[in-house]
Amino acid sequence: MNIDVDVMDREIVKLEKLAEQGDASAMFELGCMYEKGTTIDIKKAIEWYEKAADLDSRAAMHRLGEIYLKGQGVSQDIEKGIEWYEKATDLNSGYAMLMLGETYLKGQGVPQDYKKSKEWLKKALNLGNLSKNADFMRYVFEWPNGRKKL
DSSP: OOOOHHHHHHHHHHHHHHHHTTOHHHHHHHHHHHHHSSSOOHHHHHHHHHHHHHTTOHHHHHHHHHHHHHTSSSOOOHHHHHHHHHHHHTTTOHHHHHHHHHHHHHTSSSOOOHHHHHHHHHHHHHHOOOGGGHHHHHHHHHOOTTOOOO
16 A cells, blocks of 8 residues: 555645644644654654643543553553543543453453442443443453353
């Protein structure tokens, strides 16, 4: 797949103009382009995600949470990853609630905590719009094969 670099450069210039005008979506898109585009620069990606997050972009908070929690292109920082997900939950992000629930359920970088996991997963479930995650939620709350219920 050939990506026209000139087209990408023009798109970045266009997005930067919108971002300078306070467009959080443009800031988020710039973060994505620097994270996964033709010119990878995780530091710039994080800068743009943080700017978008400062304007309440839940999508940017999600990316920051994942980047830090999994150490994607940066040193893993579980505390910072959880902090970004928690900020997104303040904006009623079901996805962030689900990620926190899964993190505590599996003990990913944190002590395994079924109580915290259940709290976050129930909050996510109560928000609705998580149909694509219904199988995971069903697994957590039914615990087939004799596993401990939450």
